[in-house]
Amino acid sequence: MSTLNKAEAASLRVVLCLLLLFGTLRPARADIASADRALQQGRAAEAVNLLQPLIAAQPSDPAAHQLLCRVYYAEELADPAIHECEQAVAHVPASSNNQMWLGRAYGLKAEHAGPFTGLSLAKKVRVAFESSAQLDPSNIPASTALGEFYIAAPSLIGGGLDKAERIASQLQRYSPAAAHRLRAMIAEKRKDFSTAESEFRSAIAEGHRPDAMVDLGAFYQRQNQPDKAVITIQSALNADRAHDAALMDMASILTDAQRSPDLAEKVLRLYLASSAKSEDAPAFKVHVQLGHLLSQHGDQTGAHAEYEAALQLAPAYNPARKALQRP
Template sequence: MIGACRATCISLLLAATSAAAQIPASALADARAGRVDASVAALKPIKNADAQELLCKLYSSVDARDAAISACESAVSLAPSNSDYALELARVYGNKADHSGTFTGMRMVSKIRTNFEKAVQLNPKSVEALSDLGQFYAEAPGIVGGGADKARDLVTRLQPLSPARSHRLAAMIAAKAKDDTTAEAEYRAELAAGHTPEAYVDLAGFYRSRKQNDRAVENARLALAADTHRGPDTLDAAKILIDLQHPADAVNGLRAYLNTQQAGVSAFAQAHVLLGNALRATGDTAGAQKEFAAALALAPNYDAARKGAGQ
């Protein structure tokens, strides 16, 4: 679930002012600054839904998937009528399934579908919930509740709310059916609807999946150029560039992200690891180690940072 995983990936808006008032200002500041362990320590004793959802996002930002699930389950239990919390829980279930074996992944599919559907039921006009549920329907087999017909219904529902997301979902349906001509046309229609960083990342991801690496790199570069606010699309574009052996193109974007004040939970630890990987791939071993150390300063138990640092 690339879109869903990307959709969790981490620079999300924090709760509204009334909710934020229940969370210590220091915990919010630490979350925005990427100080994962400090924010987690402050939030763990607070047993309200807003604190638990923020805790879930913090754990997700450093791939602590089981802890993220536990926190999101608590948030949904405490606020069962909140669409955003059900959506976040579905996403963390999906992230866990994507990084598990076949048996565990299949065992979680019903939980993923149930919570995506609940998020839409609770807020039928949520573009994020409709998009993620549509992606689930497009990618999952019918035996577990997926299906192209269900996904097409959501394409129609998304059209008046977000033409770009409607085209994006139509592209996913076509790509799943191996209709690459239609998929590419729909991704380009998504791009034409707003020339957003997300659209460039989606097109880059499509080309990468079709082994059209030059086009993937071109669109990942365009995503970095378009993401002037330095949000999660910068991280997604950087991952594509690093994976396709163009690490130097990712370095400046990652540094810009790290120098940008985030409105929500930042993924600074993750960005430091990505920058470390990019620098190491360019031959700058010393620079890479500094970045891994910076990630560990924010989240000492972050496995990706520990691995990068050789621990």
């Protein structure tokens, strides 16, 4: 058998590179894009089925690991989410988004952990969020998450309103609305409710976005002012054109206020029929929320249909399975 000469070897390397580029990398990117579209539409099982073989074939693909982390996060599967986000960070530690999603995954597990484990996880949340915000100060969701952590967490694990104020000042450059929202949360934590309301209104004034109106409505609900909450949510719905994830929060506020159940149902159905669905409000969670609403008003058949619809999209979503098991 003859050996390749230098020219033939060079040609072979070119061919192999082209095969790698067009035969492997492009399908992998296509699979990731398809999985992301599935996640945005709430089709968690489809996203997992696309990503798992991709990761098996390319274990060092950080984008695939991060996306699978987000799918598991949406399904409230904390341990698998943490594993996948840790893999993403291990391969690309300098990614602000990788660090942010790792922090969120740790936070998901901390919500259901005991006091000692929760304390350890909360510190990991802080470290991940701080890394994310430092890596990219223009990453508004990362800075917002860090600011919210500082507001909610005790000083023992690195929280503090002074730290949150610094984050709000930094956010002002990139998103005045996000800065006002964070300042509103700081004021509310201090029980300075008039300033909190003013800051929430300032966030609305920056763009009259429905999600900013929802924040004000949620504030009124926390202040036991359900009439104001409902009026604000109605304004948010009137301003809504995209029918995006803000609708899920609108319905939650109406339900918590025990007002306008028909409107809450309408809002959830608008979202499920929308082309603007996203992982911010996974469709399978909205089906469960709608099922609970229908169940509260005696429509058990309709409720079960919604729970079944949720499981069709995300068989691993335990709240849907538990809801179906209720008498």
